[in-house]
Amino acid sequence: MKPDLFEAPDYYNLDELLTDEHKLVRDAARAWVKREVSPIIEEYAQKAEFPKQIINGLAEIGAFGPYIPVEYGGAGLDQISYGLIMQEIERGDSGVRSTASVQSSLVMYPIWKYGNETQREKYLPKLASGEWIGCFGLTEPDHGSNPGGMVTNFKDMGDHYLLNGAKMWISNAPFAQIAVVWAKDESGRIHGLIVERGMAGFTTPETHNKWSLRASATGELIFDNVKVPKENILPNKSGLGAPLGCLDSARYGIAWGAIGAAMDCYDTALRYSKERMQFGKPIGQFQLQQKKLAEMITEITKAQLLTWRLGVLRNEGKATSAQISMAKRNNVEMAITIAREARQMLGGMGITGEYSIMRHSMNLESVITYEGTHDIHLLITGLDITGLNAFK
Numbered sequence: 043m044k045p046d047l048f049e050a051p052d053y054y055n056l057d058e059l060l061t062d063e064h065k066l067v068r069d070a071a072r073a074w075v076k077r078e079v080s081p082i083i084e085e086y087a088q089k090a091e092f093p094k095q096i097i098n099g100l101a102e103i104g105a106f107g108p109y110i111p112v113e114y115g116g117a118g119l120d121q122i123s124y125g126l127i128m129q130e131i132e133r134g135d136s137g138v139r140s141t142a143s144v145q146s147s148l149v150m151y152p153i154w155k156y157g158n159e160t161q162r163e164k165y166l167p168k169l170a171s172g173e174w175i176g177c178f179g180l181t182e183p184d185h186g187s188n189p190g191g192m193v194t195n196f197k198d199m200g201d202h203y204l205l206n207g208a209k210m211w212i213s214n215a216p217f218a219q220i221a222v223v224w225a226k227d228e229s230g231r232i233h234g235l236i237v238e239r240g241m242a243g244f245t246t247p248e249t250h251n252k253w254s255l256r257a258s259a260t261g262e263l264i265f266d267n268v269k270v271p272k273e274n275i276l277p278n279k280s281g282l283g284a285p286l287g288c289l290d291s292a293r294y295g296i297a298w299g300a301i302g303a304a305m306d307c308y309d310t311a312l313r314y315s316k317e318r319m320q321f322g323k324p325i326g327q328f329q330l331q332q333k334k335l336a337e338m339i340t341e342i343t344k345a346q347l348l349t350w351r352l353g354v355l356r357n358e359g360k361a362t363s364a365q366i367s368m369a370k371r372n373n374v375e376m377a378i379t380i381a382r383e384a385r386q387m388l389g390g391m392g393i394t395g396e397y398s399i400m401r402h403s404m405n406l407e408s409v410i411t412y413e414g415t416h417d418i419h420l421l422i423t424g425l426d427i428t429g430l431n432a433f434k
């Protein structure tokens with residue numbers, strides 16, 4: 043039987059490089075996205091709303107804490123399964139994948155790695171099940187690429203910490219129950235604090251008028267003399283390296299996610315090229331269109347191999363930050379190029395919400411900027427190659 047194009051032709055399923063578990067995880071995520079996300083996501087993007095009804099499903103496919111140990115409610119999977127889940131979610135939408143990325147790598151990861159046992163037991167199972175959604179407060183109005191310059195700060199008041207400052211561009215902020223917030227102590231050292239909705243002085247105004255990631259909620263975090271209980275500080279790591287370590291995990295997931303967006307654009311263009319008639323033939327019969335499709339699948343395949351290898355390295359604890367930067371940078375640029383080519387193949391239809399391509403294109407404009415801009419990833423790679431730091 044001819045495969046459904048959404049199911050992806052065999053040559054880009056990477057099956058020979060995957061274990062049975064990887065394939066099971068990927069196929070379950072793919073089937074769920076096709077059933078629960080793709081049919082509704084355009085409507086939610088149009089009305090600029092995150093579809094909260096998919097939260098349970100995201101938890102069921104292991105999207106919240108794929109690699110967090112099962113004893114804390116996570117799925118206990120390896121890094122390649124984590125990547126494949128992110129890939130499949132982003133075939134549906136980058137905004138939905140961003141919600142899952144933040145929950146997994148920016149909220150659960152720091153609590154797991156830098157938190158104590160009480161914090162792990164209190165927060166991780168609720169985050170894994172989707173009962174609670176979290177957000178990550180690092181970026182500030184005047185400190186984006188330079189998070190080390192942050193001004194959000196806390197004072198030790200004896201029986202609690204007093205937190206003041208503001209964060210912006212925070213995914214999930216408007217409805218998150220908890221925030222992992224990075225702030226400086228009186229000596230200027232950065233620590234992670236868990237701030238809970240309901241603490242007096244903590245507000246999360248929503249950011250409106252986005253043309254990108256419209257199906258994901260973005261907001262600010264405002265801290266006006268917030269009393270944070272002392273037990274809410276993450277005790278096991280401090281300094282800028284703590285939040286940057288979380289970004290490594292998130293950036294790796296983004297690299298996989300971008301492949302998913304590219305796959306969906308490619309699938310759409312391929313399907314359209316067989317249906318759309320011009321000059322009495324399907325446009326896919328013309329060699330200029332075939333060239334576009336051949337180049338797209340070549341680039342997707344190259345990105346898959348780069349990212350799969352990174353997954354192998356991460357499973358062995360050997361991936362460097364620069365290797366992650368290379369993959370994030372390469373894959374997002376690849377996906378943007380493919381989305382643009384696919385949009386052209388669809389002609390005028392490509393700009394409508396009948397197809398997913400324009401939504402992917404607009405989403406990818408955020409993806410190329412968040413979690414380290416495109417240029418920051420070049421600098422991280424350049425620093426690794428030369429050992430010479432432009433900022434010092």
Ligand SMILES: CCCCCCCC(=O)SCCNC(=O)CCNC(=O)[C@H](O)C(C)(C)COP(=O)(O)OP(=O)(O)OC[C@H]1O[C@@H](n2cnc3c(N)ncnc32)[C@H](O)[C@@H]1OP(=O)(O)O
Pocket residue numbers: 139140141143144180181186187188189190211212213281282283284286287288289290292293296363411412413414415418422433
């Ligand atoms: C996934 C979906 C997300 C959706 C929402 C996304 C919202 C966001 O985008 S969140 C924020 C994104 N922000 C960024 O990505 C910030 C970009 N900037 C950077 O990556 C860094 O600041 C960068 C590369 C410019 C270097 O900054 P710089 O201030 O010079 O730091 P640097 O001195 O190199 O490092 C500071 C410390 O961190 C450590 N470090 C550096 N990189 C890393 C890393 N990747 N992992 C762990 N530690 C690290 C260093 O070893 C150093 O440690 P120590 O203090 O012990 O010597």
